[in-house]
Every structure is written in structure tokens, then in C-alpha cells.
Amino acid sequence: MKKIKYFIALAGISLLAQSCANDLNTLPEGNISGEQLNEDQSKPEKILGGIYLDLRSNGAGGTTVHSDFGIMGIKAGADLMSNDVIQSTNQHLGMFYNYEATNASNIASEIVWTTFYARIFVINKLLDDLKNDTSTKNRAIKGQLLALRAYSYFHLIRFYANDYKNHQSDPGLPLVLTSSNPNQGLPRSTVAEVYAQITKDIEESITLLDSFARPSRAQIDQRTAKAIAAEVFLQTGDYTKAGKYAQESKQGIALMTENDYTTTGFSNINNPEVIWGFHNTTATMTIGNYYASFFSMFDNTNEGYAGAAQIRKLIDKRLYEAIPDTDYRKKVFNGSQNAQYTFNSKTKNYPAYVSWKFKDPTLFEGDYIYIRASSLYYVEAEALARQGREAEARQVLFDITSKRNAAYTLSTKSGNDLLNEIILQKRIELWGEGYAWFDMKRLNVPLERVYTGTNHTFGRFNLTPDKFKFQIPNKEINNNPQIKQNE
Structure with missing residues (x-):
């Protein structure tokens, strides 16, 4: 053309x-x-x-x-x-x-x-x-x-x-x-x-x-290709293949610890969950502009657009309130009041519902994470649920959610209620990682x-x-x- x-x-x-x-x-x-x-x-x-x-x-x-x-x-x-x-x-x-x-x-x-x-x-x-x-x-x-x-x-x-x-x-x-x-x-x-x-x-x-x-x-590699395939087949409604590729791609990968999730796990390609990403260095960051980068835009603790210019990234109030207090993923967001937060030996004041999820201790040289194994738990769980294999879907959901929230118990939901629970947990887990809008479009939300x-x-x-x-x-x-x- x-x-x-x-x-x-x-x-x-x-x-x-x-x-x-x-x-x-x-x-x-x-x-x-x-x-x-x-x-x-x-x-x-x-x-x-x-x-x-x-x-x-x-x-x-x-x-x-x-x-x-x-x-x-x-x-x-x-x-x-x-x-x-x-x-x-x-x-x-x-x-x-x-x-x-x-x-x-x-x-x-x-x-x-x-x-x-x-x-x-x-x-x-x-x-x-x-x-x-x-x-x-x-x-x-x-x-x-x-x-x-x-x-x-x-x-x-x-x-x-x-x-x-x-x-x-x-x-x-x-x-x-x-x-x-x-x-x-x-x-x-x-x-x-x-x-x-x-x-x-x-x-x-x-x-x-x-x-x-x-x-x-x-x-x-093949694991990454299977992760991509899982998302594609979830989109087309081939739930057998979506579940199969998701399970195979995440197999053998350890989940992030609480420390990984709440400190600098999202700026480090050595995060155990990373399936595909990019290791940034001083050399790679010189291509273009330091400020034209993810952490400049999404790290509210740094000296870039989100931090110094205060073009803040916040979590929707409803989603924040849907996260149980026992779930450590809630720690990467501020609550309903202004608060102080310390990172990299710097203490700053932050507005309500601001995100602290993406923190880079360097000058915008944090690694980029494209696909994490966590995303595949939700693909597999949804694919299983849509095949009517609800007991298996509940178990897959439990396998990841119980790691994030020690108080979480195996779901007893079924039908649309189970699907809604899977999607809610996915929104919490993958906030800011590029999944929510595509799912809204796919699910007609x-x-x-x-x-x-x-x-x-x-x-x-x-x-x-x-x-x-x-x-x-x-x-x-x-x-x-x-x-x-x-x-």
C-alpha cells in the first residue's frame, strides 16, 4: 500500500x-x-x-x-x-x-x-x-x-x-x-x-x-509465544486453546513475593514472573529522551512527568475500595486521604488514591515488563470457567489470589458471578499494565x-x-x- x-x-x-x-x-x-x-x-x-x-x-x-x-x-x-x-x-x-x-x-x-x-x-x-x-x-x-x-x-x-x-x-x-x-x-x-x-x-x-x-x-521464546497465543485465543473465544497455552506458559514460574510486588519488582526484569520484557541501560535510554519513558509517566515518586511535574496516575476509587485490607496489593496505592510516602530516601506528599506501584530507583532506566506470568492465571481461570470447568477455574484463581491475600478462601461462586470475580482480581493484579481497556472492549463493559x-x-x-x-x-x-x- x-x-x-x-x-x-x-x-x-x-x-x-x-x-x-x-x-x-x-x-x-x-x-x-x-x-x-x-x-x-x-x-x-x-x-x-x-x-x-x-x-x-x-x-x-x-x-x-x-x-x-x-x-x-x-x-x-x-x-x-x-x-x-x-x-x-x-x-x-x-x-x-x-x-x-x-x-x-x-x-x-x-x-x-x-x-x-x-x-x-x-x-x-x-x-x-x-x-x-x-x-x-x-x-x-x-x-x-x-x-x-x-x-x-x-x-x-x-x-x-x-x-x-x-x-x-x-x-x-x-x-x-x-x-x-x-x-x-x-x-x-x-x-x-x-x-x-x-x-x-x-x-x-x-x-x-x-x-x-x-x-x-x-x-x-516459546513460553512467550504461548503467552501471546493464550491472549489471542481468549479474544477469539477458543477457550480450550486459551487455557492450554496459558497453563503451559506459566508452568514452573514462581510468583512475586510481597516484597517484589511492593518495592521495585515492576522495574526489574529479574522479577521472577517476567516472561517478556526489556532490560534498560544508560545506552538504551539515550535513544530519544529520558522523559519519554514509562517510569517518567507512571512513577509518581520520581523526577519525571508523574513525579516532578505531578501529572499523577491514580487508581479509580471503586477499584481501590474493592481490594480487601488483607490484600498486600492495596499497599501500592494511597487511600482516601492525602499521605506521605518515602521511596529512595525521599519523602513526599501525595494525593488520595495515587499509585506507588511503579517505582524506579534509577533515573528512568527501570526495565520494561511486557508480560508477567500472573496475567496467565486469569486467562486460564476465565477459559476454564467458560468451558464449564468451574472447580478448576476456582482453583487457578485461588492459586494466585491466596498469594496476594492470605485471608482469601476458595471461591464458591459460579456462572457470571465467578467470571466477574476473575475479572475483578485481574483488574487489581494488572492495574496499569495494559489489560483493563482491552478487556472492557472484549467483554462489552x-x-x-x-x-x-x-x-x-x-x-x-x-x-x-x-x-x-x-x-x-x-x-x-x-x-x-x-x-x-x-x-
Whole structure:
């Protein structure tokens, strides 16, 4: 497509050109050919490293704004569109919180679109050039590339299209699957067609990664691919596969301790639960701007936008009150009164319901966590419950909730009550980690910020789930005559 061919392709190449992380062997260029790959057998690995680096970097979405910092910025923005996460003042990621991000003219729509399509373009080019290579090393690279493409389309489809259920024939996304696409552009494939490609890619990835031992958690291995697959199949309603992949992915992983959860566990890739993340260093943080980072935006204790500029992140009052006092997850949020909090030898005053969950003792160099094993307990529990295997679902829910709350007892609920309990525990556990809004859209839950005693701020309004769909950015509409805009 013309837009993909020019705007996104150039963005992908230029972003790779900025990449410079030695620990990922990042290649300082994005254009490749089969001849080049034959000349330099390490080149595919370097390009793959560049993709991983780009997905955590300022400018991943092709802009210079500080809300543009890859996967973590997009996950943060999505959560700010939910009922659960509040931003105190209208700056930076505030465009998500007040739903301006859904408009075609808003830079947020461009950021989400370009972050993933720019990577898809480079992924396709590398896959095309590796298609006849059957070496063990490049088999693992292909597996990672397919997982990254599945992950990218999975995010895109949930932003720019209706939910899968009852909308399979609705317009989805342009499916760009090779590095050579027609100049006149590609039309939107249906939601069902996009999900068919996502499931094909992620299951092929699982197969290709069967013997791959990754050198770091920054790379996708088979466990990570299964975690992605579990989320995808939960979305499509294939609960057998969702439960199976969730169980297999989390198997053998220890849960965080209370100390992990309440101190600096969310800024450390060595957190025992981390399935996939990125280890930040001084070198990686120099790409773009220190302030254009997750901890600048979400760590209320630091010297970034959330801390020093006081663009606070708060928990919704209703969700806070739903957490039992015996649950240590409540400790990472302030209660209904202003309070002092000490971290990194600094004591500051904080407003009611402020978050202390994401704390980084460094200068915004905290590690990024994309997927934790905890998330998979809720996928498995929900998948089991929806299959009618409620006793097993209650046990899975108990296995994690009892670790967070010593007073928790095995649930006796069934039907919708059990499902609601699973989702509530998931919202508590994964607050701020990029799950709540996607679940609201999947489960047809409206946005309700207007209620008695609400602590929501400039985004104080209610919306029905049909308003959760992003418009395709104007740059794509203007350059691709085959694509049709969302209303």
C-alpha cells in the first residue's frame, strides 16, 4: 500500500538506523537483501535486535512527542482509557484518558498505527529473505519474527476494529504480509481474516521456537509465544486453546513475593514472573529522551512527568475500595486521604488514591515488563470457567489470589458471578499494565466515570463500548485510496 510503502517503510528504516544497543547486536540499517544476508550471517540477528529495541524507544511511532515510546507507551495509553486508571492533569498521555486519541487527526492514532506497522514492514522484509533458510539459528529468528508480527496485528486490530465476537465480517486491517505490496494500497481485510493470520503466525511461531533457548528475556521464546497465543485465543473465544497455552506458559514460574510486588519488582526484569520484557541501560535510554519513558509517566515518586511535574496516575476509587485490607496489593496505592510516602530516601506528599506501584530507583532506566506470568492465571481461570470447568477455574484463581491475600478462601461462586470475580482480581493484579481497556472492549463493559464520589478528573464522562474504536490516522487515509475510514 502507498502509505505502508512510503510513510511506514521509511519510518521503520529510519528507526532502525537510530538503534545502537550493543547487548542486542543492533544493526545500524534497515534495508536488507538476500545477497547481504549471505555475506553476513549475523545480519538477521542484528536486524531482529533492532526491532526489539525500536519497540521500547522514543519515536517508535514516528513522532518526537514524549508519549511515543513503544509498547509500554501504548499499553499505558490503553489503560488510561479504562475505568481503572486516572491521570490527574491533561498532559502527554492525557489524550488517551480523554479519548481524543481515537480521532484520525490526533497524534496518538498515528503513534499506535506506526509503532506496529513500521515493525511489520521490517519483519516482512526479513521473513521474505529468510524463507529458504532452514538453519537452526534462522529457524529461531523466523519464530520470533512471526510472534512479533502476530503481537503487532493483535494490538492493531483491537484498537482499529470492533471486537471479534459478533463482528467477524466487519472491516479489520490491511494485511501486509510481504515486503512487496501494490502501490495503490491494500484494502482492509475482515476482522476474521486478520485474526486467522494472527493465530496462524503465533502457532507457527510456537512450533519454530520449540528448541530455542533465548539469551535474555528481551527476546521471545516459546513460553512467550504461548503467552501471546493464550491472549489471542481468549479474544477469539477458543477457550480450550486459551487455557492450554496459558497453563503451559506459566508452568514452573514462581510468583512475586510481597516484597517484589511492593518495592521495585515492576522495574526489574529479574522479577521472577517476567516472561517478556526489556532490560534498560544508560545506552538504551539515550535513544530519544529520558522523559519519554514509562517510569517518567507512571512513577509518581520520581523526577519525571508523574513525579516532578505531578501529572499523577491514580487508581479509580471503586477499584481501590474493592481490594480487601488483607490484600498486600492495596499497599501500592494511597487511600482516601492525602499521605506521605518515602521511596529512595525521599519523602513526599501525595494525593488520595495515587499509585506507588511503579517505582524506579534509577533515573528512568527501570526495565520494561511486557508480560508477567500472573496475567496467565486469569486467562486460564476465565477459559476454564467458560468451558464449564468451574472447580478448576476456582482453583487457578485461588492459586494466585491466596498469594496476594492470605485471608482469601476458595471461591464458591459460579456462572457470571465467578467470571466477574476473575475479572475483578485481574483488574487489581494488572492495574496499569495494559489489560483493563482491552478487556472492557472484549467483554462489552462501558466506560463509567460519572458516579457519586467519583475521583476521575478531566476525563469525567461515560461512553458505550462502540466508542472504543480508533479511527485510522489521516496519513494512512490520505495515501491509501483502498482503505475506508471508521466512522
